[in-house]
Amino acid sequence: IKNIGVFTSGGDAPGMNAAIRAVVRTALYHDMQVTGIRRGYEGMINGDYEFLHRKSVSNIIQRGGTILKSARSEQFKTAEGRKLAHYQLKKHNVDALVAIGGDGTFTGAKALYEEFGIPVIGLPGTIDNDLTGTDYTIGYDTAINTVINAVDKIRDTAESHDRLFIVEVMGRDSGMIALRTGVASGAESVLIPESKDDLVGLFDRLENGRKDKSSRIVIVAEGEQEGGAFHIGNIVKEKFPHIDTRVSILGHIQRGGKPTCMDRVLASRLGYAAVEALKAGRSGEMIGVIHDEIAYTPLEKAIEKSSEINLNLLKIVEILSL
Numbered sequence: 001i002k003n004i005g006v007f008t009s010g011g012d013a014p015g016m017n018a019a020i021r022a023v024v025r026t027a028l029y030h031d032m033q034v035t036g037i038r039r040g041y042e043g044m045i046n047g048d049y050e051f052l053h054r055k056s057v058s059n060i061i062q063r064g065g066t067i068l069k070s071a072r073s074e075q076f077k078t079a080e081g082r083k084l085a086h087y088q089l090k091k092h093n094v095d096a097l098v099a100i101g102g103d104g105t106f107t108g109a110k111a112l113y114e115e116f117g118i119p120v121i122g123l124p125g126t127i128d129n130d131l132t133g134t135d136y137t138i139g140y141d142t143a144i145n146t147v148i149n150a151v152d153k154i155r156d157t158a159e160s161h162d163r164l165f166i167v168e169v170m171g172r173d174s175g176m177i178a179l180r181t182g183v184a185s186g187a188e189s190v191l192i193p194e195s196k197d198d199l200v201g202l203f204d205r206l207e208n209g210r211k212d213k214s215s216r217i218v219i220v221a222e223g224e225q226e227g228g229a230f231h232i233g234n235i236v237k238e239k240f241p242h243i244d245t246r247v248s249i250l251g252h253i254q255r256g257g258k259p260t261c262m263d264r265v266l267a268s269r270l271g272y273a274a275v276e277a278l279k280a281g282r283s284g285e286m287i288g289v290i291h292d293e294i295a296y297t298p299l300e301k302a303i304e305k306s307s308e309i310n311l312n313l314l315k316i317v318e319i320l321s322l
């Protein structure tokens with residue numbers, strides 16, 4: 001392998017830059033070239049390529065977002081679009097790929113590998129932590145720290161006004177962010193897509209639980225089946241008119257910011273491992289870390305939604321806030 005193409009795709013996540021840096025520096029160490037592909041599969045199709053040098057990745061390990069930018073591409077989902085992508089890859093002499101992103105990105109990478117035989121390694125870059133084959137994804141630790149910092153601030157005002165706050169966090173299909181941050185912010189309740197009837201549980205607590213609480217925080221995952229935070233807020237207001245209830249949606253702040261030490265180290269390890277894997281002839285796999293060891297998982301398995309949510313944490317939230 002002489003020229004590795006690297007790109008970021010799907011939702012951006014803090015730590016993607018640290019991963020790009022690690023890929024570039026490791027490849028250069030092995031006398032390989034690195035081509036940065038901008039804007040994910042869209043740029044791959046449109047020929048938006050540039051060589052990355054040692055200097056191109058200076059001073060980015062601490063920066064959020066992705067210097068290569070990210071995008072979603074409908075065209076790449078078609079066989080015709082992937083043909084164009086392959087044509088551009090060949091034109092730029094890219095002979096292997098490191099794809100940094102989530103399940104959609106890996107589905108696309110797998111198609112490229114299967115249809116054209118290009119060696120591909122995937123790195124888990126998503127704040128959702130919802131991939132199989134890694135304990136943590138790049139960006140998750142930063143995102144949950146951003147959430148608890150924000151919720152701590154909400155707690156201050158909730159406490160001053162004796163209010164209940166319903167805080168919506170990211171996670172369209174996954175309660176990973178909600179569950180951890182719920183424990184860490186001393187939430188009253190956590191509502192996540194993986195668990196049913198949490199709303200009934202919340203009502204029960206508000207009805208029969210301690211009445212002397214001056215503030216309460218409820219964390220809701222975006223994908224909670226019983227509706228978004230505003231919908232839940234309206235139901236709570238209706239059923240419990242004596243509780244002063246407010247809703248706060250944290251939104252995109254969860255995707256930005258400086259990556260934490262955990263995310264920088266994870267991204268650096270995975271970027272390094274990706275190049276070593278390609279060099280060793282591996283392909284069609286996602287690289288993650290399980291119990292602090294580098295782990296390889298076939299892309300088709302990695303994209304199976306990780307169902308390993310620790311439901312015990314829900315119980316802990318409940319007991320600790322009694």
Ligand code: ATP
Nearest residue numbers: 010011072073076077101102103104105107108126
């Ligand atoms: P996140 O989970 O953080 O949003 P993601 O990688 O899952 O990240 P998606 O938008 O789902 O983000 O996917 C990124 C891109 O991958 C899509 O815009 C598309 O170009 C490509 N992709 C997704 N699904 C497929 C598919 N079935 N076939 C080919 N390409 C796909």
